Structures are given as C-alpha cells and as structure tokens.
Amino acid sequence: MADPQSNPVAYVSGRAATQGRVSGLHARFMLFAPYRWFHGMLSRTGLSSRTLVIMVPYLWLLMFFLAPFLIVLKISFSEVLIARPPYSALFEMVDDTYLQLRLNLENYLLLLEDDLYWKAYLSSIRIAAISTLITLLVGYPIAYAMARAPRQWRLTLLMAVILPFWTSFLIRVYAWIGILKKEGLMNLFLMKIGLIEQPLTLLNTDIAVFIGIVYSYLPFMVLPLYANLEKMDESLLEAASDLGCKPLKAFWKITLPLSIPGIVAGCFLVFIPAVGEFVIPDLLGGSDTLMIGKTLWAEFFNNRDWPLSSAVAVLLLLLLIVPIMIFQRVQQKQGGVG
Amino acid sequence: MTEAGGAPRHKTVEPWNDPGQSPYIQIAGVSKRFGAFVAVDNVSVDIFKGEFFALLGPSGCGKTTLLRMLAGFEEPSQGRIMLEGEDMSTVPPYQRPVNMMFQSYALFPHMTVESNIAFGLKQDRVPKDEIVRRVAEMIQLVQLDDFAKRKPHQLSGGQRQRVALARSLVKKPKMLLLDEPLGALDKKLREQTQFELMNIQEELGITFVIVTHDQEEAMTVSSRIAVMDHGRIIQVATPAEIYEYPNSRYVAEFIGDVNTLEGRITQLGTDFIEIKSAQAACRIRAGHGVEAPVGGAVWVAIRPEKLNISVTPPDDTSVNCMRGEVWDIGYLGNLSIYHVRLESGQMVTSCLTNQTRLVERAITWEDSVYLTWAPSSCVVLTG
Numbered sequence: 001m002a003d004p005q006s007n008p009v010a011y012v013s014g015r016a017a018t019q020g021r022v023s024g025l026h027a028r029f030m031l032f033a034p035y036r037w038f039h040g041m042l043s044r045t046g047l048s049s050r051t052l053v054i055m056v057p058y059l060w061l062l063m064f065f066l067a068p069f070l071i072v073l074k075i076s077f078s079e080v081l082i083a084r085p086p087y088s089a090l091f092e093m094v095d096d097t098y099l100q101l102r103l104n105l106e107n108y109l110l111l112l113e114d115d116l117y118w119k120a121y122l123s124s125i126r127i128a129a130i131s132t133l134i135t136l137l138v139g140y141p142i143a144y145a146m147a148r149a150p151r152q153w154r155l156t157l158l159m160a161v162i163l164p165f166w167t168s169f170l171i172r173v174y175a176w177i178g179i180l181k182k183e184g185l186m187n188l189f190l191m192k193i194g195l196i197e198q199p200l201t202l203l204n205t206d207i208a209v210f211i212g213i214v215y216s217y218l219p220f221m222v223l224p225l226y227a228n229l230e231k232m233d234e235s236l237l238e239a240a241s242d243l244g245c246k247p248l249k250a251f252w253k254i255t256l257p258l259s260i261p262g263i264v265a266g267c268f269l270v271f272i273p274a275v276g277e278f279v280i281p282d283l284l285g286g287s288d289t290l291m292i293g294k295t296l297w298a299e300f301f302n303n304r305d306w307p308l309s310s311a312v313a314v315l316l317l318l319l320l321i322v323p324i325m326i327f328q329r330v331q332q333k334q335g336g337v338g
Numbered sequence: 339m340t341e342a343g344g345a346p347r348h349k350t351v352e353p354w355n356d357p358g359q360s361p362y363i364q365i366a367g368v369s370k371r372f373g374a375f376v377a378v379d380n381v382s383v384d385i386f387k388g389e390f391f392a393l394l395g396p397s398g399c400g401k402t403t404l405l406r407m408l409a410g411f412e413e414p415s416q417g418r419i420m421l422e423g424e425d426m427s428t429v430p431p432y433q434r435p436v437n438m439m440f441q442s443y444a445l446f447p448h449m450t451v452e453s454n455i456a457f458g459l460k461q462d463r464v465p466k467d468e469i470v471r472r473v474a475e476m477i478q479l480v481q482l483d484d485f486a487k488r489k490p491h492q493l494s495g496g497q498r499q500r501v502a503l504a505r506s507l508v509k510k511p512k513m514l515l516l517d518e519p520l521g522a523l524d525k526k527l528r529e530q531t532q533f534e535l536m537n538i539q540e541e542l543g544i545t546f547v548i549v550t551h552d553q554e555e556a557m558t559v560s561s562r563i564a565v566m567d568h569g570r571i572i573q574v575a576t577p578a579e580i581y582e583y584p585n586s587r588y589v590a591e592f593i594g595d596v597n598t599l600e601g602r603i604t605q606l607g608t609d610f611i612e613i614k615s616a617q618a619a620c621r622i623r624a625g626h627g628v629e630a631p632v633g634g635a636v637w638v639a640i641r642p643e644k645l646n647i648s649v650t651p652p653d654d655t656s657v658n659c660m661r662g663e664v665w666d667i668g669y670l671g672n673l674s675i676y677h678v679r680l681e682s683g684q685m686v687t688s689c690l691t692n693q694t695r696l697v698e699r700a701i702t703w704e705d706s707v708y709l710t711w712a713p714s715s716c717v718v719l720t721g
Contacts, residue, residue, distance in 0.1 A: 238411055239444035241431040243458035243509065253457075257448045 026053050069317070076310035077103045087306050107311035116295070117312065121319065123290040127206065127281075128274035131213035132221075135270045136263065138214060139221035143262075144255075146222070147229035158226070161219050173212055173283050180208050180284065204286035212280035217273065221266040228262025229255070261331065268327045272320050292316055352576075353386035354562065360423075362387040362545055363408070363513060368417035369569075370403050377403040379569035380417070385513075390539050390546045392556040395566035396592075401549045404566075405515050408547060409438045421512060432461075437511035441518040443502035445490040451477070451501050452486045458509045476504040479538065496527050503535075507542065516548040520555060532558050553593050557581070565589050581641075587719050590639040597645065597686040598719075599638045606632055610713060613638060617684040621657050625714040637719045644715040645688040647676055649701060652710050660686070660709040664701060674699075678707060 029035040042052055078087040092100045111117045146157045164172060179185045180202040187199040202208055232255065240250040278293030285291070292312065299309035353359040361384035370378040378400040385391045393401040406412045407419060410431035419426045426434060437458070445454050455476050459469045477486055480500035490498055499519065506514055519535070520528045536559050539546050550556050556563050557577040564574045565588075573585045584590035587598055601615030601622060613622040613636060622638050630636055652659055660680055668675035674696075675689045688709055701707060 233442065233444065235440050235442055235444040236446060238409075238431070239438075239440055239446070239505075240457070241411075242409055242436075242438045243505070244432050244461035245457070246432055249461075254446060 026050075029053070072310045072313055075306055076107055076314050077105070078307045079104050079106070080305050080307050085306070086304055104307065107308045108315075110308065111311055111315060117292075120290045120292045120295040121316070124275045124277075124292040125319075127209060127213070127289075127291060128271050128277070131210050131217070131274050132267050132271040134210060135214045135217055135221045136267060139218055139225060139266060140263075142218075143222045143225035143229055146226050147232070154230070161222050161226075165219065169216065170279060173216065173279055176208070176212055176215065176284060177203060180211070203284065204289075206285065206289055208284035209281050209289055209291075212284045213270075213274050213277060216280065217270040220269040220273075224265035224269060225259065225262040228259050228265075232258055264327060264330050268323060272323065275320060276316055353389070354384070359386060361385060362389075362422060363547075364418075364420040364423075365404070365408075366418045366420065368404070368407060368414045368419060370400070370407060370412060371415045376569050378407070378414075381569070381571050382417075383564055383571060383574055385545065385547065387545055388543055390536065390548070390559055390561045392560035392563045393547065393549045393566060394553060394556040394563050394592075395551065397551055399566040400569040401551075401566050402517060405438070405517055405547065405549045408513070409436060409515050410434050435512045436515065437506040437509055437513075438515040438517065439502050439506040439519050441521060443490075443498050443522075445498060445501055445505070447490050450487050450489055451482060451493070454490070454501055455505045455508050458505065462509070472508055476508045479507075479541075480504045495522050496531070499523060499531065503538070507538070507544070510542070511544060513545045513547060516546060518550055519548065520552075521550075528555070529558075535559055557593070565592060567592075583717060584639065584719070586721050587637055587639070590717065590719065595642050595687060597640045597642065599640070599684070599686075601636060601638060603628075603630055603632050603634050603636055611718060613718065617680065617682045618660050619680065619682050620655075620659055622716070623657050623713045624716050624718045625712075628718040628720060630718075630720050634720070638716050639719055640686075640711055640716045642675065642687045642689040643691075644711055645686065646710045647678070647688040647690060647701060648708050648710070649705055651708050655708070658711050658713060658716075662686070662707060662709065664703055664705045664707055667699070667701075667703065669696070676701065676707075678709060 030039065039052060074090055075087050078090060080086060081088050088102070088104075090101060090103070092102065094100045142161070146154060146161075149157055177184075181187075182199045182201065182203070184203070186202060187196075190196045191199065202211075236254050236258070237247075237250050240254050241247065245253060276293050276296075277291065278297055281289045281291040281294055282297070285294075296309050296312050296316075299305045299312060363385040365381055365383045365385075368378060368381045369376065381400075381404060393404060395401045403412060407414050410426070410429060414427055417427075421434075421436070426436075446457065449457065452473055456469050456473045459472060464472070477483055480503055482497060482500055482504070485493060485497060490501065493501065499522070503519070516535075520531050523531060532555060535546075548556070548559065557580075560577060562574060562576055563580050565572045565580065567588055573580060573589045575583070580589060580593055584593065590596045590598065599615045599617045599622070601613040601618070603611055604614045604621070605612035609625065611624050611628060613624065615622055615638065618638075624638060628636065655661075660678075662678040662680040664676055665679045665685065666677040668677070672692060673689050674692055675687055678686050678688060680686060686709065
C-alpha cells in the first residue's frame with residue numbers, strides 16, 4: 001500500500017459519495033482543484049452537486065454544438081460580399097442611435113425556388129436510406145453471429161469490427177477506388193471467375209457510393225445491434241422453442257421484435273451521417289451523383305457563397321433533427337421495457 | 339375428481355408400488371457429460387402419470403440438467419428418455435408434448451400477459467376462438483383477470499410467476515417441468531404458492547416434475563422425491579419415507595436436521611440390532627434391520643424431535659440413553675432447541691414442542707440431562 005500521506009485521495013463528506021453513479025463521478029472530480037473551486041462557488045449560489053455533474057455535458061453541447069450552429073444560422077441570414085469575411089453583418093448601427101437587424105431571407109427563398117437544392121436533398125435522403133437498409137441487412141447477421149459466438153471469441157470479434165477505424169477514413173475510401181475502377185481488383189476477380197467478360201463500370205456510379213457508405217458505416221450498425229442482441233436472455237428462445245416454436249420462427253417472433261431498439265439506433269447512426277456525407281460521393285460517385293454534402297462544398301469553396309451554403313447546412317440540420325427526435329421518442333418508449 | 343361422501347382430498351395413490359402400473363416417463367440410464375465434467379451420471383427413474391415428482395439436491399448436483407434433458411434443451415450423452423413408451427431423447431423441444439416453467443420465468447417482454455399465454459397455442463394453429471377461450475380460462479385459473487393487458491415489466495414477481503405457470507399449462511402438456519418455480523418469491527408468498535401449485539396439479543391431472551434445492555418445498559408439494567448428489571440419484575421415495583427412512587447419511591443430513599452417531603454393531607437380533615458407540619457412551623438398540631456384519635461400522639441417525647430430553651434419569655440408563663450437559667438453547671416460539679454436549683464431547687440436538695406457555699424453563703443452561711429415544715425411532719445407516 002502507498003504511504004497514506006502521499007495518497008491523493010480526497011475524502012468527500014456528506015451523502016455525495018453514496019448517491020450512485022453521478023455522485024461517484026462528482027467524488028472523482030472533487031480531486032481536481034478547479035472543479036472544487038467551481039463547486040464551492042456554485043454551492044454558495046445554491047446549486048447541488050448533482051446539477052453540477054449534469055451540467056458538464058450540457059456545457060459541452062453548448063460550446064461545441066449550439067455556438068457553432070448559431071454562427072452558421074447567423075451567416076445564413078446575411079448577404080454575400082466580396083470581402084473578408086465574405087458576408088454582411090446582421091446588426092448595424094444606423095444614425096448612431098438605431099440598432100438595425102437585417103435578416104436576408106434570399107438564401108432560403110433560393111433553396112425553395114431552385115430545384116437543384118431540393119433534388120440534392122431528396123437524392124441524399126434516397127442514397128442514405130438505401131445505404132442504411134443495405135447496412136442493416138449486412139450488419140444484422142454479423143451482429144447476430146457475434147452475439148451468439150462463444151464468449152471467449154466475442155472480444156476478438158468486436159475488435160475486428162472496430163479495427164478499420166485505426167486507419168484513416170480517407171485512405172480507406174481511396175482504397176475503394178483501386179478496387180472498383182475499370183482495371184481494379186473487383187473487375188479482375190469477376191473476370192477471372194468468368195462471371196463477366198467485359199469490365200463493369202463501377203467507379204463513379206451510385207453503386208460505388210452505396211458500397212462506400214455501407215463499408216464505412218457498417219461498424220455503426222453492428223455495434224448497437226451487437227450490444228442489443230448480446231444482452232438478450234437466451235431462455236426466451238428456449239421458452240419459445242418449448243412452446244412449439246421452430247427456431248426460424250422464434251427469430252421473427254422473439255429476437256427481431258426485441259432487437260428493434262438496436263435496429264433503430266444502428267439505422268440512425270448510419271442514416272444521419274450518410275445524408276450529409278461528402279467524401280464518399282465526391283471520391284466514388286459520378287458527376288451526376290447528387291448529394292447535399294457535395295452541393296454544400298461547391299457553394300462554400302467554389303462559389304464562395306457562405307450565406308447560401310450556411311442556409312443549406314441549416315436546412316440539412318432541420319431535416320436531420322426530425323428523425324433524431326423520433327429516435328429519442330422510440331428510445332424513451334423502449335426504456336421502460338429494458 | 340371429487341368423490342361422494344366428503345372423502346379426503348388427498349387419496350393415497352402409490353402407482354410406483356403397483357406392479358400393474360406402467361411408468362409414464364422412463365428415464366433409463368441417462369448420462370450427460372459436458373467435456374470431462376459429468377453433470378448427470380447414469381440416472382434411471384420411473385415417473386408415473388399424475389405424479390408431482392421432485393428432483394432435490396444442492397446446486398450443481400445435476401438436477402437442472404436432468405430437467406433440461408426432459409424438456410429437450412440438452413441431449414443425453416447416454417441412455418434414453420421415454421414418454422408413454424416413446425423414445426423422446428432426440429425429439430427437439432418444439433415437438434415435445436412437454437412444457438417448462440423457467441426459473442427466470444422467461445416471459446416475452448414485448449408481449450402482454452394474454453399474448454404470452456396464447457403464444458404456445460398460436461404455434462399449434464389452434465382456432466382463434468378456442469385460443470381466446472383457453473387463454474381466458476388460464477387467466478382465471480391463476481387469478482390474473484385484471485392484468486391480462488399488461489406487459490411483464492408492469493407486474494410483480496408473484497404475478498409474473500403466475501403468468502409463467504399459465505403459459506406453460508395452457509397447452510395441456512403431458513408433463514410440466516418446473517425449474518425452481520418459487521425461487522424468486524419471498525417466504526410467505528412461496529408457502530402460499532406451494533399449495534396453489536398442488537391444487538392446480540390436482541385439478542388438471544398433469545404430471546409435474548419440479549426441480550428445487552429447498553427441501554421443505556419438495557416435502558410439501560411432491561408425491562415422491564429424488565434426492566440427487568454429484569449427478570446421481572441417491573434415493574427415490576415419498577417425503578415421509580425420505581425423512582423417516584433415509585438410505586444414507588447424505589440423505590438424512592440433507593433432509594431436515596439429524597444427529598448422527600458413529601458406532602459398531604455388537605449384536606444382530608431377529609428384530610433388533612445392538613450397536614456400541616463411543617460417542618454416545620451407551621449401547622444403542624435399533625429396531626430396523628441393516629445389511630452389515632457384526633463389528634461393521636455404522637451410523638445411527640436420530641432426528642432431534644425424536645430425542646427426549648429430561649433431567650430425571652430413566653429406568654434403564656444403559657440402553658438408548660445418553661448423558662450430557664445443556665450447552666445452548668434456541669427458543670423458536672413453537673419449539674425449543676437444546677444443544678447438548680455429551681460426555682464424549684459430541685454435540686447433539688434435541689427439540690421440544692413448547693406445549694405450555696414459557697414461564698420458567700424446566701431445563702436450562704448447564705443442566706445435566708438424559709437423552710432417550712425409542713429403538714424404533716432411530717435409523718441405522720451403513721454409508
């Protein structure tokens with residue numbers, strides 16, 4: 001044992017240490033002087049340590065999500081200028097007495113009028129939805145097999161799923177160019193086994209985009225599904241079998257309905273980033289692959305139209321928040337069953 | 339089931355003693371090995387129609403594995419399981435006319451009480467109106483009328499246990515397997531449910547096989563008990579036989595409390611045997627025959643309630659009479675338990691029913707006492 005004098009253990013008085021996970025975290029944070037100081041300040045204003053710990057993630061969201069979003073929202077209501085920064089200010093002092101707020105709605109009106117943007121949004125959702133479905137169909141059997149694998153194998157299999165993350169995402173997408181191009185590995189392989197005679201055009205098509213998205217986001221589907229399927233009580237399947245239900249039917253009647261929270265989580269984790277995906281359609285897709293991420297990039301960097309691209313981003317966010325809210329509703333509903 | 343003239347509810351039916359009866363379930367030389375570990379070791383037992391059969395033993399004795407083989411979740415490594423003369427050993431669980439009530443209840447969390455109970459009938463493609471009728475019957479039988487539309491997580495432990503029971507009974511199985519069915523309930527509810535289980539079993543006439551580690555539970559509910567240890571069945575008998583005539587020290591000590599005294603046979607009479615025991619410091623006369631030669635090592639088992647305790651010496655202090663000192667007294671309200679230290683240093687317990695209200699103890703700490711018993715109330719065991 002370490003010398004008690006040098007042991008850096010802070011004794012936390014009161015009920016705090018016995019109030020569960022949140023308070024345990026609080027007890028650990030109390031080891032750090034800034035937190036202690038902050039805590040002292042707050043307790044003088046009447047805030048409990050519980051609120052304090054819960055405040056940490058909220059502060060995080062405020063700083064790294066809400067603040068940037070408000071900046072983007074602000075830019076989306078401004079006018080494009082050839083200046084630095086390339087947009088007009090929202091607030092202006094007029095005649096040294098009036099603070100004038102000028103909201104430019106032109107960007108949003110353009111998004112509604114010009115069908116290019118609507119088509120890009122719809123096309124993004126279509127591509128993301130199809131990719132999500134394929135990811136689910138590929139990911140479910142993988143997750144299922146992992147959850148049913150012998151216990152000592154599970155950690156290894158989990159590592160295998162996470163392993164691709166150790167290489168740069170960009171490099172992995174580039175690698176697919178090598179596989180999918182006309183003289184690439186895929187065509188070579190298909191011709192070798194005699195399935196095709198002429199090389200297929202895979203690269204720069206929607207198919208390549210699907211492949212890229214499914215490949216890149218598969219772990220996001222497998223992990224929540226695995227977490228869900230792994231904790232499922234196997235005696236439920238035994239009970240179903242005991243009551244006369246054959247294994248395949250038991251899957252449809254018991255396993256699948258009980259894994260819906262995992263399916264929903266996985267689908268949102270794939271769908272939401274896939275809608276705004278830029279790298280994959282840019283590298284693997286064709287010139288006619290319309291995705292909102294590409295449109296955004298073009299407006300921002302090619303046209304240097306920050307306000308319009310900000311408006312595109314805000315609308316995209318709104319389109320994504322709706323499914324996230326549905327997702328949370330479903331989770332809350334399922335929460336009671338767990 | 340009911341007979342005219344107010345006959346007693348429980349008839350003594352002992353099909354296992356009737357050579358004309360053929361067994362309903364035959365477990366013949368069944369073994370189950372998991373790798374090198376032998377979970378069930380060459381078990382043979384016959385179970386008769388309408389029995390409430392208990393598999394009793396400490397955890398890890400193989401009783402649950404045996405039950406899972408009856409359900410079909412495990413295949414025997416050796417031996418056969420016959421149901422009404424048909425070999426069941428390799429029939430998958432979903433084709434066996436046998437249902438199981440799981441220890442964890444294994445209720446489907448996404449289904450209501452009703453659909454949980456109806457699940458088994460739907461698998462058999464029973465007509466819809468019949469499903470509705472039979473589910474309603476079951477719900478009534480287990481008194482869950484107000485909870486039919488609830489989901490399992492909205493029920494208490496006792497209610498879940500009833501749903502599990504109803505779900506496993508609704509298909510009218512030829513045999514119902516119960517894996518520690520009352521393990522998750524508190525003591526009061528458990529005792530009440532034991533009697534309900536017995537009534538339901540009697541009403542439906544289904545053969546029940548129950549796995550339990552609780553000897554009181556096994557004694558209360560079952561028609562016969564199989565005491566298991568290390569994968570083997572040590573004794574199969576009625577609760578009374580198991581208690582009064584255990585065939586080994588293991589059974590005697592597993593069921594209830596018992597004093598065991600070591601000794602050697604000194605005399606083999608026609609209807610008695612005599613044993614000399616250094617621990618008891620007296621001659622022991624027992625009324626039951628035993629397969630052992632004179633001089634053979636035996637153990638005498640005496641239940642605490644069959645050991646009389648008194649401060650005045652009996653007429654004959656040389657036979658079935660031990661002297662000792664009261665070491666400790668346990669007052670349980672209905673009973674008093676006396677821990678007595680014999681002159682040899684051996685501790686024995688005797689228990690007395692407190693028939694009169696306790697004002698002053700007739701026997702108290704450090705009293706010198708005499709422990710006596712009738713030759714017919716002790717059992718001689720050879721192993």
